Amino acid sequence: MTKIQKSEESYIKNIFESISKDYDLMNDLITFKYHSKWKKEIAMIAKEDNPKVILDIATGTGDIAINLSKLKDSQIIGVDISEKMLDVAGDKIRKMNITNITLELSKAEKLKYKNNFFDLISIGYGVRNFEDLINGLKESYRVLKKNGKLIILETSVPNNFLIKYLYLLFTSIYVPLISFIFTKNIxxxxxxxxxxxxxxxxxxxxxxLGSVGFKNIASKKKFFGISTIYILTK
Ligand SMILES: C[S@@+](CC[C@H](N)C(=O)[O-])C[C@H]1O[C@@H](n2cnc3c(N)ncnc32)[C@H](O)[C@@H]1O
Known part of the structure; x- marks a missing residue:
């Protein structure tokens, strides 16, 4: 396993620029489309608070923003560091005639929004890519309203010994294989x-998350913990 040098700022951006066109297909293949279900669940959780002003950080190809756009009277801003991922999101949004999503190039660690601005923030499969995890989370905390929710969806390696073994076997064979077949970008x-x-x-x-100041931190493991939804408030 190569230690990732996140200090090289453009490294992560370039990775996503290079996979923007096949990101959705690969996501479907790697998770057997389960990611769509978990992203829908984010919108269901969000709906409980009836949020209007929403930020989707690391929005990528826009799936979570699209799910959130179905909430009544919502206005979504989707931010990402990769222009090409946002291009794919923009195409999808236009094709679906969605008018309440705005896409902006911006990094999680330096958001241009005012303090206490958003009713809700979501981050799907983004936090593990942040160049600076703590500062990224601090910025989310800053721009979120008091009692506003932050919902994070992130991958993890399962804890259970057997499941972990199967997961590592699966990911070390299946993922490189399909990424070679479909993208040549192992x-x-x-x-x-x-x-x-x-x-x-x-x-x-x-x-x-607690050290940044968030409270009521709950988590829901998905599929033996290969993904987890974290729900927390400011
Ligand atoms: C794995 S994709 C997730 C996309 C989408 N949220 C989803 O759930 O499918 C991660 C995204 O995070 C973006 N990203 C990585 N670091 C970021 C940062 N520091 N600030 C904002 N976006 C970032 C990447 O460009 C990429 O589009």
Missing amino acids: KAYNYLLDSTKEFPHEKEFKKI
Whole structure:
């Protein structure tokens, strides 16, 4: 496993620029489309609070923003560091005639919005890519309204010994194979796998979230913990 050098700012951006066209297909193949279900669940959780002004950080190809756009009277801003990922999101949004999503180039660690601005923030499969995890989370905290929710969806390596073994076997054979067949870009998908292995486990990540100031931190494991939804408030 290669240690990821996140200090090289453009490294992560370039990875996503290089996979923007096949990101959706690969996501479907890697998760057997389960990611769509989990992204819908984010919108269901969000709906409980009836949020109007929403920020989707690391919006990528826009799936979560699109799900959130169905909430009544919502206005979504989707931000990302990759122009090409946003281009794909923009095409999808236009094709679907969605008018309440705005896409902006911006990094999670330096958001241009005012303090206490958003009713809700979502981050799907983004936090593990942040160049600076703590500062990225601090910025989310800053721009979120008091009692506003932050919902994070992130991958993890399952804890259970047997499931972990099967997961590692699956990811080390299946993912490189399909990434070669469909994209010829094994390097990028190896990065995505390595970043999952390096990301803090559920317990540790919750501690980090608490240290930033978030409260009521809850988590829902998905499919034995290959993904987790974190729900927290400011
Ligand atoms: C794995 S994709 C997730 C896309 C989408 N949210 C989803 O759930 O499918 C990660 C996205 O995070 C973006 N990203 C990485 N680091 C970022 C940062 N520091 N600030 C904003 N976006 C970032 C990448 O460009 C990429 O589009």
